Amino acid sequence: MDYNRLAELLFPDVTETPADMEAKYPSRQLPEGAKVTRFAPSPTGFVHFGGLFPTTVAERLAHQSGGMLYLRIEDTDAKREVPGAAEGLIRTLARYGIQFDEGAILNEQGVVADHGAYGPYKQSLRAPIYHVYAKQLVREGRAYPCFTTEQELEELQQVNKKEELKNTDWEAQAQSKRAEMLKNREFTMEDVEAHLAAGDPFVLRILSDGDPEKKLKVTDLVKGNMEIPENDEDFVLLKSDGIPTYHFAHAVDDHLMGTTHVIRGEEWLPSLAKHLQLFRYLGFKVPKYMHIAQIMRLDENGNKKKLSKRDMGANMDDYTRMGYSARVVCEYVMTLLNSNYEEWRMQNPDKPYTDFPFNIKKMSVSGCLFDFNKLNDVAKNVISRMSAEEVYAELTDWTKDYDPDFHALLAADPAYATSILAIGRGGKKPRKDFGLWSEVKDYMGFFYDAYFTLLDTIPDTFDKQDVKAVIEQFKASYDESDDMNTWFEKVKTIASSLGFAADMKAYKADPTAFKGSVADVSMFLRVAVTGKMNAPDLYTVMHILGKERTFARLDALLTTLA
Ligand code: GLU
Numbered sequence: 001m002d003y004n005r006l007a008e009l010l011f012p013d014v015t016e017t018p019a020d021m022e023a024k025y026p027s028r029q030l031p032e033g034a035k036v037t038r039f040a041p042s043p044t045g046f047v048h049f050g051g052l053f054p055t056t057v058a059e060r061l062a063h064q065s066g067g068m069l070y071l072r073i074e075d076t077d078a079k080r081e082v083p084g085a086a087e088g089l090i091r092t093l094a095r096y097g098i099q100f101d102e103g104a105i106l107n108e109q110g111v112v113a114d115h116g117a118y119g120p121y122k123q124s125l126r127a128p129i130y131h132v133y134a135k136q137l138v139r140e141g142r143a144y145p146c147f148t149t150e151q152e153l154e155e156l157q158q159v160n161k162k163e164e165l166k167n168t169d170w171e172a173q174a175q176s177k178r179a180e181m182l183k184n185r186e187f188t189m190e191d192v193e194a195h196l197a198a199g200d201p202f203v204l205r206i207l208s209d210g211d212p213e214k215k216l217k218v219t220d221l222v223k224g225n226m227e228i229p230e231n232d233e234d235f236v237l238l239k240s241d242g243i244p245t246y247h248f249a250h251a252v253d254d255h256l257m258g259t260t261h262v263i264r265g266e267e268w269l270p271s272l273a274k275h276l277q278l279f280r281y282l283g284f285k286v287p288k289y290m291h292i293a294q295i296m297r298l299d300e301n302g303n304k305k306k307l308s309k310r311d312m313g314a315n316m317d318d319y320t321r322m323g324y325s326a327r328v329v330c331e332y333v334m335t336l337l338n339s340n341y342e343e344w345r346m347q348n349p350d351k352p353y354t355d356f357p358f359n360i361k362k363m364s365v366s367g368c369l370f371d372f373n374k375l376n377d378v379a380k381n382v383i384s385r386m387s388a389e390e391v392y393a394e395l396t397d398w399t400k401d402y403d404p405d406f407h408a409l410l411a412a413d414p415a416y417a418t419s420i421l422a423i424g425r426g427g428k429k430p431r432k433d434f435g436l437w438s439e440v441k442d443y444m445g446f447f448y449d450a451y452f453t454l455l456d457t458i459p460d461t462f463d464k465q466d467v468k469a470v471i472e473q474f475k476a477s478y479d480e481s482d483d484m485n486t487w488f489e490k491v492k493t494i495a496s497s498l499g500f501a502a503d504m505k506a507y508k509a510d511p512t513a514f515k516g517s518v519a520d521v522s523m524f525l526r527v528a529v530t531g532k533m534n535a536p537d538l539y540t541v542m543h544i545l546g547k548e549r550t551f552a553r554l555d556a557l558l559t560t561l562a
Pocket residue numbers: 039040041042074250262263264265268
């Protein structure tokens with residue numbers, strides 16, 4: 001067969017050569033060890049948690065090594081394209097610390113546009129580039145056209161499927177597939193000319209030289225050393241519309257765009273032999289591969305299941321709705337990604353997660369477990385280390401969209417809100433009252449009269465007259481300028497004067513000798529002022545509320561005791 005002639009017949013308009021492509025897209029000039037990684041989504045909807053995960057790895061490896069991260073849109077399946085999905089995806093990822101240095105990124109109008117010298121970054125715009133390499137492969141007798149129409153192929157597949165169901169003799173099945181494939185290889189130049197003259201569409205297939213009996217040795221940076229069978233399938237490189245399959249586009253794009261590390265889901269592992277074959281045929285240097293395991297979750301019965309699209313926590317936009325700070329999500333992703341992250345965090349409570357030396361070797365090989373309880377724990381820790389001002393800024397950003405009434409109160413007096421949010425912050429053991437913005441109202445709503453209600457009541461076991469006396473004496477002795485110690489001494493004095501133990505040790509030694517303890521006396525005041533048994537430090541609360549509001553609440557409780 002005259003392959004040059006075949007190549008000209010199939011790609012008459014392609015005049016450029018691979019050498020031209022190499023000249024157009026020269027190797028990147030980057031410092032030694034700098035990694036070039038990418039995110040290559042097929043944007044059809046929201047960003048999945050399982051998508052953020054490998055992307056964070058890509059981002060960390062790139063930026064930690066002085067390299068770069070780029071975004072390539074893999075829109076070769078036109079049927080699945082969703083308008084606006086790419087823009088949404090970029091915005092969502094940006095929230096979670098994923099900043100692209102290059103690629104299809106947002107321009108000033110908020111529309112995806114190319115940025116960088118290795119574009120176009122949308123695969124649907126790269127057909128001429130793929131065709132250069134396709135033509136070359138045909139010229140070298142490494143690829144051939146197959147004029148079976150898509151409809152014929154589909155019909156054939158249906159028949160095959162039915163056969164497969166009946167036929168459990170895998171060996172026979174493989175043989176019949178192979179026979180079918182070999183049949184495709186048999187054609188003459190005249191056949192091709194006749195088909196082309198008739199305007200018949202064709203797909204371009206690789207002419208595989210693989211032998212599945214032979215094994216390829218590969219190293220995956222996450223999974224380790226592996227042996228995989230060679231590919232013997234004449235898989236499709238170009239579909240009948242001239243658009244490449246994932247396999248072909250992956251090889252051409254990652255080569256020309258200079259990707260050093262291909263970080264992708266492990267669902268691509270079974271295709272790896274195809275990719276290695278393509279890199280060999282095309283004479284490209286093989287990038288390093290990292291196949292990341294699927295994120296798992298536990299179902300009701302405690303069994304591990306894949307975190308699917310419909311599961312709670314899968315859609316990254318849900319986190320915003322639920323009230324998780326993006327910082328929390330990033331922190332959680334890091335705890336999942338590297339087993340030594342939490343230890344590092346304990347030693348470095350205030351550093352940004354980007355200071356952590358991310359290590360590929362500390363990644364889980366078998367897959368991480370997504371767990372809301374753990375996420376909520378991380379959330380409380382992260383928020384407890386933020387400053388009151390940061391909390392206020394993020395909280396109001398969230399309430400603006402998700403709780404406008406609360407937002408109005410917070411925004412009306414930022415200084416008041418910030419002083420509330422400052423309670424228990426700083427120091428070695430900051431308070432961990434909330435982890436989600438949606439939990440804040442429950443925690444601090446009582447500071448606002450509009451939300452103040454008696455959620456807890458003083459147990460009936462206490463004499464109402466005693467409660468009344470505590471409140472009255474407290475009011476009489478209250479001086480806003482007292483420091484915390486003096487304030488508490490006064491509470492103790494009230495306690496003993498009414499037969500409650502001022503000293504907890506004495507109370508514990510003989511509880512029957514007292515009506516209760518100073519803790520109970522404080523509880524009366526706490527319930528009156530905050531409506532709750534559990535609230536932050538009462539001295540501070542009263543100072544933030546101010547004397548007037550504090551007294552109004554104490555008086556309100558008195559009226560219920562009359
Ligand atoms: N478009 C592919 C996907 O979304 C990309 C895989 C890769 O990163 O190479 O699964």
